Amino acid sequence: DAGVTQSPTHLIKTRGQQVTLRCSPKSGHDTVSWYQQALGQGPQFIFQYYEEEERQRGNFPDRFSGHQFPNYSSELNVNALLLGDSALYLCASSPQQNSGELFFGEGSRLTVL
């Protein structure tokens, strides 16, 4: 049973560029959440998708957007990249909305130069 898979694992972008990160949830899970983890910090909630709609959003600007597909996979898009967007982006899936038991992927490490 595959867990949460994310791609790419690492990527480097320059300021002003755009990035798309992808996530496939654990089998049987229909809810996907995205978190940003800066170096030495805890994960910060970006948003959650359920039934292909953004259900909840954390304190992140509109430059951060997402999408969920009918097969429950999800994308995170970040536009107009800033140096401060450099972080590990974690995707987590759960069998229901706001479940406390999140299953995390290994993350996508984004470096913005």
Add this chain to the structure above:
Amino acid sequence: QQQVKQSPQSLIVQKGGIPIINCAYENTAFDYFPWYQQFPGKGPALLIAIRPDVSEKKEGRFTISFNKSAKQFSLHIMDSQPGDSATYFCAASIAGNTPLVFGKGTRLSVIA
């Protein structure tokens, strides 16, 4: 605004010792308090969780102690092993209603 405050930032213990990691929360509506363990290069993984109707929960060598009046909870690792060396995060949420809010993490090193 940090809703969950975690301490210490780092901790070094000898093998067999009992590291204790503490968390304090502000929102009295929180009713679900998990601990996650993260190894380098990996995503966080759920270790143990507690709800405020009990004051203590044990799972193997891991114990959560919960003090509702003080709005604090802590993780104890009994008979710690070098393999327990990882970063530990406390978190909190209103179960089924809000996403998890994480503390800043504690880097634990268990030395042989």
